Amino acid sequence: MMNWLIPIIVTVLLLVVQHSLSTNRRAWLGAIIPTTLSVVLGFLVLSNQMEVNSTRDLFFIVAGPLVFFGIWSEGRNSLKRKRQKELDKMRAHDMS
Numbered sequence: 011m012m013n014w015l016i017p018i019i020v021t022v023l024l025l026v027v028q029h030s031l032s033t034n035r036r037a038w039l040g041a042i043i044p045t046t047l048s049v050v051l052g053f054l055v056l057s058n059q060m061e062v063n064s065t066r067d068l069f070f071i072v073a074g075p076l077v078f079f080g081i082w083s084e085g086r087n088s089l090k091r092k093r094q095k096e097l098d099k100m101r102a103h104d105m106s
Contacts, residue, residue, distance in 0.1 A: 028078055032085025040085055045076035051075065
């Protein structure tokens with residue numbers, strides 16, 4: 011019964027942590043999870059400890075890190091927009 015619940019909780023926690031790290035001031039923090047996931051999955055596949063039996067398996071091996079890299083990219087863009095908005099407010103305040 012609980013076999014499916016733990017992986018879902020871990021996945022949700024990883025996604026929340028990834029989003030938090032991605033919107034942090036230091037860009038490299040957001041790269042930790044996707045880079046680690048890519049390296050670990052690559053190692054497992056290349057060392058034959060993880061079998062790729064179908065295109066579905068290959069899809070998830072590739073899509074997992076891409077999702078985390080996408081969250082990282084969007085978090086960085088969000089932070090840039092937020093900073094620009096704050097700068098625009100400061101400039102508008104200075105002009106008045």
